[in-house]
Amino acid sequence: MSQVVGYELRGNIGVITVDNPPVNALGKDVRAGLVAALEQGLADDGAKALVLVGAGRTFIAGADIREFGKPPAEPSLPDVITRYDEADKPVVAALHGTALGGGLEVALGCHYRVAVPGTKVGLPEVKLGLLPGAGGTQRLPRLVGAQKALELIVSGEFVAAPKAAELGIVDEVIEAESPLEAGLQFAEKVTSEKRPLKRVRDQEEKVAADRGNEALFDEFRKGLEKKARNLFSPFKIVDAVKAAVDLPFDEGMQRERELFRECLESPQRAGLVHAFFAERQIGKIPGLAADAKSREIKHVGIIGAGTMGGGIAMNFVNVGIPVTLLEVKQEALDRGLAVIRRNYENSAKKGRLTQAQVEQRMELIRPSLDYGDFADVDLVIEAVFENMDVKKQIFGKLDEVCKPGAVLASNTSTLSIDEIASATKRPEDVVGMHFFSPANVMKLLENVRGEKTSDEVIATVMSVGKKIKKVPVLVGNCYGFVGNRMLHKRGAEAMTLVNEGASPAEADSVLTGLGFPMGQFAMSDLAGIDVGYLIRQERRKAGEDVPASWMDKLYEAGRLGQKTQAGVYRYEEGSRKPIPDPEVDKLIEEFRKEQGITPREISKDELLERQMYIMINEGAKILEEGIAIRASDIDVVWIYGYGFPAYRGGPMFWADQVGLDKILDRVKEFHARFGDAWKPAPLLERLVREGKKFGDL
Template sequence: MNTASTTEKASHYDTRAGVALIHLDNPPVNALSHHLRVNLAESLTRAGQDPDVHTIVLLGAGTSFCGGADVRQFNTEAATADPMLAALIAQIEASTKPVVAVIEGVALGGGLELALGCHHRIVTATASLGLTEVSLGLVPGGGGTQRLPRLIGTAPALDLIQHGKRVSGVEAVKLGLADAVFDADPVTAVLEQVAAAGDTLPRNTDESVVDFAARHASVNNKSRNTIAQHAAIDCVEASTRLPLQEGLRYERARFDELVAGPESAALRHLFFAERQAPKVADLPADTPIRPVAEAAVLGAGTMGGGIAMAFAAAGIPVTLYEREQTALDRGIDRIRANYEISAERGKITAAEVGERLSLIRPSLTLSDLASADLVIEAVFEDMDVKKEVFRSLDNICKPGAILASNTSRLSIDDIAAVTSRPQDVIGLHFFSPANVMRLLEIVRGDATSPETLVSCVKAAQRIGKVPVVVKVGEGFVGNRMLTPYWREANFLLEEGATPQQVDHALVRFGMAMGPHNVADLAGLDINWATRKRLAPTRPSHLRYCKIPDLICERGRFGQKTGAGYYRYEDGSRIPRPDPVVDEIVVECAREAGIERRPISDDEIVERCVLALVNEGAQILDDGIAQRASDIDVVYVSGYGFPAWRGGPMHYAETLGLDHVLAKIRALHAEHGEHWTPAPLLERLVAAGETTFLTP
């Protein structure tokens, strides 16, 4: 056996029995950084010139083949420095020696494009392959939209590219994306594949016609990556009418256009923000993690049931407790109905419905929670009620069990104080529906131990949530920012707008729903209770809008009562304008001495969104959030802020912090103390800073 070995910084080169083994070695996912591309080009040249080498193999060091381009290098000189990915692929395709991609772990984005340029691809059964660029507001830029349709057919290629879908190794072979599954020595598998294939490269001959106009029409305009989806469709269509080289140039032009645009910049910002949010700077690296083998939820309402479903979906047994049989039965029936709807839509199988239901154990006995590693309270949002619950849990739960509250606003410190184990108490603020919404605010109390915190972060990730660590404060991050947002939405009603105008303006801006639609959906009585609780602390000299209070006083709590800011007829969820609300608005404006006037959509968006930004800056200054990007994750993942704008803080940076401060100062001059600029924003602008990344 002839063996030679040379170690390089971003790749390793070996030969074995006439096979050149080029290992991509750029942890953690072997991203195609400039340095790796240089090393690959050198290794390919070396293998091509070696007379003893007859086959070339690309494979990943570690557990993955290649996770794609180095996203951090986008919009930098490194991204376009030679050799670019296209040149590497051209070098592979021109090789007179067969080049084989051996794919374990992931081959995503540029990593799969690299593999598509190879003459053969073999995969493990559990490998994950996909062109996922649309998730970052991009299209493949290394030939993926041109080579994949030619390999597997236009329609299946478009399905993968437009939606950024991933397929397993087994599925890849069925599609024709990979040649074979291997489960033993990769070199032996490579040699067998090359021998079986000979010099013939399989290429798809699918002549099926795709209705590209219909594909464009099917794109949801509220998607976070609408522009990228349309571009992906255009690129795949180009593959059906242009020769390969022209198609590659067309694809690259669209990629360059998107990578320079604000939408992709926003999505890339969120990509990194979501990965940064779970990290807490002051936690020791060796903090032990308590495993959550069994969970429990106290309260079988809509929120509690959704939380139980989230744990069951992750394969974690969960006890669901209620005090009364009727409430427990109602909760289990709701869970079963949700699962059955998911099965009807093809999201889960009938077998999975049974499996998940079997993991949820209903109980009327509080002591059944004693064996749980994590207990989550999801009862009525009242401090006295929650304190009583935690006193009971403190007596029942085993030592070391984590006791969590799903409170959306209340102090975790006050709740923890009634227990003998405040170090084990934490806030886990889920968002409704809890089995669907990805955001989880993890509220760290003053006494919460590092072990409790990191254990909950890991548990959140295990059940598929995006955890954001925050500190105690009224409303934490998300709901605290809602207060000024809804304040301005209601002030705008008094000043001349209608609920439907405010909602439509903000939906056109990109919000998933308008504030009054959201209030009706959530239930107006919830925030009414909060306003009454906080009324003694509200400065009497500040402007206060009575519109939502008067609506609630008439028993209008939103969709659940058939009326709120809108009316809902015959059980319908369609909001309809209501003259009763118009009368309330006019009455409140008259009592407040406000002369109503025409309000523009631009003013609505500016005041509501800048209210979020200003409060976000204050939250950051108060230390409730660790970083501005955490606030963006909260608002995009939990509150419907458009992902393609990157979140309120990123959006403010794109406007320019100096511009934002000038607008807020103008609003302060016109509307008073509510618009006092956040001191952090003033300090940053005075220092010439352009981002919320403080020095």
């Protein structure tokens, strides 16, 4: 008998317990144990019914990620589920915690399902570029109908127990001391009432109702063309659910396996699995003291009630942490609070919040014009514009008013954390917390360690990042850190390409073709032309040789991007769609003449290579300097902060797929043509020389 799955008799009910901490993942030992325990229960004359339950904090949270990429081991999960499905005694799955992916598929193979309150179920395989391959696409439609099954499987959405009961995914939600107690109660009812074996595979009513309804699937595919236009597995999920509707169960299962294998062999699956693991690596910080404890954050101060400050404040009040929001003028404070309220009111209109929740969150924000109100905060985040002198003045004040042990953070996107910290007598408490706009939506949080930032403060900002539902990545201190350092290299190259003859729309189209939601120039319009202008001005003040730019002329003309409906592109009222503008073409043409540039036609390949390969080369330098801990950390930064398509795994993973030797050859060519901006990173050269990839580091 397997050690990870046990069997015992409780009265006249046989209990099968999966005990494979931490999440009862369905590794080969668990699968073998499930079969062995089932056989023992079926052979036990004292057992009138069986209950399947998970030990610990959850039922079965899905596949064992340690088996990803390895050859499949027997018994397969579909075979295990078939054995449960065909059992001649009632089998009740007693759910708690999460029943996800293969875990829910196992439950769907049982004859009955009960759940305790707080349980969540779902089939999230789409997030790994897969589809449920053990009957999920065949059984779920039989319980909820094709439309709802498509919505749930394509979104990977988790469903709370009450909703799962309403949909028919679980038979009952039972208030009980434990999931085992809930399962035993229900099993006793099944045996006493002599209920029949209720096999999901035999429930045809819902799928029969959808049979012949081609419009349902056509409409769903049309919707996917917008929402998932570059993705592979969502469309295969539609095919699999259609098979559940059109084919007998066994044939549908066969079709599901064929489609599952197609997804498994797709490059997108490799990219999404890499992204999945990369996100789980970010919390592992080499060299961080083992006893570094996170400080308790009960009250947060935020300086600046503009777009960034207001968005940052929302993150904290959303999880119940009160915020003191400071501005220098009352009208700026009132304006910022009005924007926050409007955001919450819009969420309430869409049914995401109740009006009571809106008021509750607004009450957690204390407006202030006085730095003295920061005396008791545990964390303060400065979110004013990118000007070093202003930031140093602010941190000098914080040093005076904040209590000992308060974490002092800057939301700077480019400036030196060490220089900001020099304005205080406690540089060990100073750290960067770089949120991304809009801060209440974007998931990335770049936590920037300064030279003297303490391990305790690092542990705190990583912990609080998770608490406010961000993806926190620890990076080192340099101009632009990881994301913006690479972005600005790409931005400079995109500018050069336009100067040489490409249009902004041509330069952007190769990036959207790769899967980015927008290109470099559309992103500039979204962020605000003024943001880039102020950064360039700061660099010029610092003595850097920042070349003249036609983007400066946009700023001078008041074309600040989407906020003014005109930037690099123009925008129609209420629309974010960038429209090429002849006025900008004319401005660029004039700039080329001023600079003595004769425009040329540039191929799509060159447009893509120059924008992407300069990023990869810079990423290699970032790794070499220790600014990023791992190549996969850079991938996480770009997926969650800049919209790099997760199905391509991030820029460094993508580079490994393209081939570092091919990239280096082009980098060397561009170095010869365009100078030191293209100087090959020594790490890139070394990896090519040794036949290695970024993923091997």
